[in-house]
Amino acid sequence: MNLWKLLNTNNKRTLFTTPTHSQKAPFLKELNEFYKRDLSEIEGLDNLSDPKGVIKQAQFRASEIYGTEKTLFVTQGATTAILAVMKAIIRPMDKILVARNCHRAVINGAAVCNADIDWIMPDIKNEISNNFGIYGAINPKDLENQLKLNDYKAFILTSPTYEGINSDIEAISKICKQYNTYLIVDEAHGSLYNFSSSFPKTAIQQGADFSVNSLHKNAGALNQCALLHVSKDVKNFDFDIIQKTVNLFHTTSPSYPLIANIEETINFLSSKEGLKAIDELVLNILSFKKYFLNTGYEFLEGENHDITKLFIKLKGLDGNKLSNILSEKFNIEDELNNDFGSLFLTGIGTEKSKLDKLRIALLKILDMKLELNDEPNADFQPAPLVKIQPCAALYAPYTYINKEDSELQISADSIIPYPPGFGVLYSGECIQEWHMKYLEDNVRVIKL
Ligand SMILES: Cc1ncc(COP(=O)(O)O)c(C=O)c1O
Known part of the structure; x- marks a missing residue:
């Protein structure tokens, strides 16, 4: 017996346990199927912590x-x-x-x-x-x-x-x-x-x-x-x-x-259907990419690249602009973008029809005869200058100063653009000139 089957049968018992919603949605009826199975550590359902x-x-x-x-x-x-x-x-x-x-x-x-x-x-x-x-x-x-x-x-x-x-x-x-x-x-x-x-x-x-x-x-x-x-x-x-x-x-x-x-x-x-779904996903992506040969679009690809992550660029078009056009004109949302291109994530559940929508939109964008610019230089954060380690930085006293005076001061705040979810500056690290574009006028810095 697996857990899902047990969840489908145990909801027929009379439970004076948490959750007390009695496996029915009191509002948001659309969630009823979820509520029906929203049980807890009652007999037979085991305990995730032990x-x-x-x-x-x-x-x-x-x-x-x-x-x-x-x-x-x-x-x-x-x-x-x-x-x-x-x-x-x-x-x-x-x-x-x-x-x-x-x-x-x-x-x-x-x-x-x-x-x-x-x-x-x-x-x-x-x-x-x-x-x-x-x-x-x-x-x-x-x-x-x-x-x-x-x-x-x-x-x-x-x-x-x-x-x-x-x-x-x-x-x-x-x-x-x-x-x-x-x-x-x-x-x-x-x-x-x-x-x-x-x-x-x-x-x-x-x-x-x-x-x-x-x-x-x-x-x-x-x-x-x-x-x-x-x-x-x-x-x-x-x-x-x-x-x-x-x-x-x-x-x-x-x-x-x-x-x-x-x-x-x-x-x-790990089932036959699952393996087939992954194979289909990969085949659909491969055939999706074929439509872009000699169009001006380029894909991030290579031996060490995971094909399910479609990072696409149109040379000379800011990725943010590409993203905005897709969003405003085609109702398509990317995961993230940078000065170069835009990232589209796929996985189990990404059917060919969804890839088709993206393909058609990207190809229509070519007809818009957009003005293309020179490529920017890639701009990576500098190596961090760590002054205070993360645990100590958490409790360190701080004060506010003007952004103009903040270079080489120790930031009390972290700057973590999301996605992708990694920091360009963590609290306890020195603010460098490169970080200025992310700072507000008032900056919190650690007072040693
Ligand atoms: C590389 C990486 N690790 C970990 C996480 C956190 O994963 P979760 O959302 O499952 O907590 C994310 C989420 O964006 C991620 O991109």
């Missing part, structure tokens, strides 16, 4: 499917999974190395763990970065040079990135093992990797110690459905601690429909 029954079995099946020691279900997004993994291995004042384009959950994790962060910048000296204004992969050589300098408890990076750039996790994991540094891969955007050879191997298959997936990002699950994977090969690690640290951050009232949704998503992805 699973012994149906949830334990589902997580065990998941660990077999992913080839992990443990795969835990998290109904609060990859954000919570990241906090839990960090707390499981990082002790106060441990040094950790973090790729600068990591999601803000990682800096929050550093604050929670009282860790000392050093940053490593992703590669920007490559054709993709030049051509699309986005970060490249983490260069294993840069990583090795950094690991030689200090004892780092963990190295944390995002792969794939929002735009689909994969780092060479196999090379990175070998280096991390050599230096006794745990490798945590934020694979939030790579939820399909376990299920198709159209993608790179998963981070865990390539030697990462821990990874997280956001099943809601492209695997067809509801928002907040996520997984935390622990490799069978983690050294010097108490496997029981991970449940304890998940419990530190996880609500004691997790949504049962979401837990069941996680289980069903994995069942679907």
Whole structure:
């Protein structure tokens, strides 16, 4: 019996338990089907924080499917999974190395763990970065040079990135093992990797110690459905601690429909229909791209790129302008854009008809004979100047000053454009000239 089936039968019992809505929507009747299954830890439904029954079995099946020691279900997004993994291995004042384009959950994790962060910048000296204004992969050589300098408890990076750039996790994991540094891969955007050879191997298959997936990002699950994977090969690690640290951050009232949704998503992805759906998605994207040959549009692509993330540019047209035209004239919304192009995310649920709409709109834009400009230079943030570590910065006293006087002062605030959700400036770092375009007239700075 799986959880979803149990949710469909248990709602027939008379429950004086939380939630007390009696499995009926008192308003918003459209949510009735969800309410019907919105149960909690009643008999037979197990307990996510101490699973012994149906949830334990589902997580065990998941660990077999992913080839992990443990795969835990998290109904609060990859954000919570990241906090839990960090707390499981990082002790106060441990040094950790973090790729600068990591999601803000990682800096929050550093604050929670009282860790000392050093940053490593992703590669920007490559054709993709030049051509699309986005970060490249983490260069294993840069990583090795950094690991030689200090004892780092963990190295944390995002792969794939929002735009689909994969780092060479196999090379990175070998280096991390050599230096006794745990490798945590934020694979939030790579939820399909376990299920198709159209993608790179998963981070865990390539030697990462821990990874997280956001099943809601492209695997067809509801928002907040996520997984935390622990490799069978983690050294010097108490496997029981991970449940304890998940419990530190996880609500004691997790949504049962979401837990069941996680289980069903994995069942679907590993079924014949799921594999077929992924194959179809990839084929549809390949044929979508063929329409743009010699049109002036360019796609971010390459050996280390995840094809489901369509970063598209029309040379000479600001990505923001492209995005506005698509939104205003065609009712199409992108995920994010920059000076170069626009990112369109696809996944389970992206049918050919949806891609057709985008294709037709993009081709119609060509007929608009828009004025095209010279390409801008890619503009990346400077290496951060860290003065105060995230935990101390949280409590540091601050004052307000004028923006004009703020250069080289220590920012009390973080600036995190979302998406993609990584900081251009974190609290505790010096404000540099480059940051001025993001600042308000009054700036909060830390008073030492
Ligand atoms: C790279 C990356 N990691 C983690 C997260 C957080 O994931 P979730 O929304 O599942 O908490 C995001 C969300 O945007 C992300 O882009």
